[in-house]
Amino acid sequence: MADASALSGADNRKRVVFLGPPGAGKGTQAERLAAHLGLPRVSTGDILREAIAQGSPLGQQAAPLIEKGQLVPDELLIGIIRERLLAPDCAPGYVLDGFPRTLGQAESFAGMVRGGAAALLVFDVEVPRAELLRRLSGRRWCPACQATYHLDNKPPRVDSTCDQCGARLIQREDDKEESVARRLDVYDQRTAPLREYYETRSRFHHIDGHRPVETVFQDLRRILQERA
């Protein structure tokens, strides 16, 4: 079993957390920020979708929950993240996307990091609900390389085809209307309370996510520069 204390590193490690409802643009911004900082983006949603594609026991357990828009149990997620953050590429830091999503996850995660929640830089991305619905209904996704598109905002160059790997794009099952309503409710009930948790414990920034991708990203870079 991995030793969680090994997750603690030098204090100049960058540990970034993205909070925000489904569709807020966490994945989009986390990917850009991770590339900018030269750190891995760790998306628990991507890890779970990969497990589903491989048909692993984790995938079999997670699939029906994800499809219905429910959360996967904390014990599973905490185990996944503990193992992932011990990988050598996370040694200099990491950008988390989609974790933590419950108070239990946040508390366990704080216990894995030297300095606890105070060592985290947290971006809470806010977007009005009508825009979230528009983004989620138009999101398209590559099951081969996990790239994300949007029918209006970020269409692929060739219809329904991934620019990066040429695979056929799909709509995620959980982006269909029935699941989306459930996911937004689950966010309000289980994840929104994390804002209060981090606001008082971490370096916490509200981000207006209802702006063009590049404008939001410039804001994140400015905040990082100010802290450097």
Ligand code: ADP
């Ligand atoms: P999340 O990871 O928070 O669920 P994504 O990053 O996958 O959100 O973004 C959801 C959808 O909205 C995607 O189709 C993405 O291309 C699009 N999107 C992301 N950020 C913006 C933005 N600032 N403006 C317009 N569309 C966006």
Ligand code: AMP
């Ligand atoms: P995402 O790609 O972040 O939108 O996640 C897709 C789905 O994966 C979520 O709706 C959950 O069912 C599951 N999931 C991802 N991350 C977590 C997490 N931290 N805790 C519980 N479930 C998660």
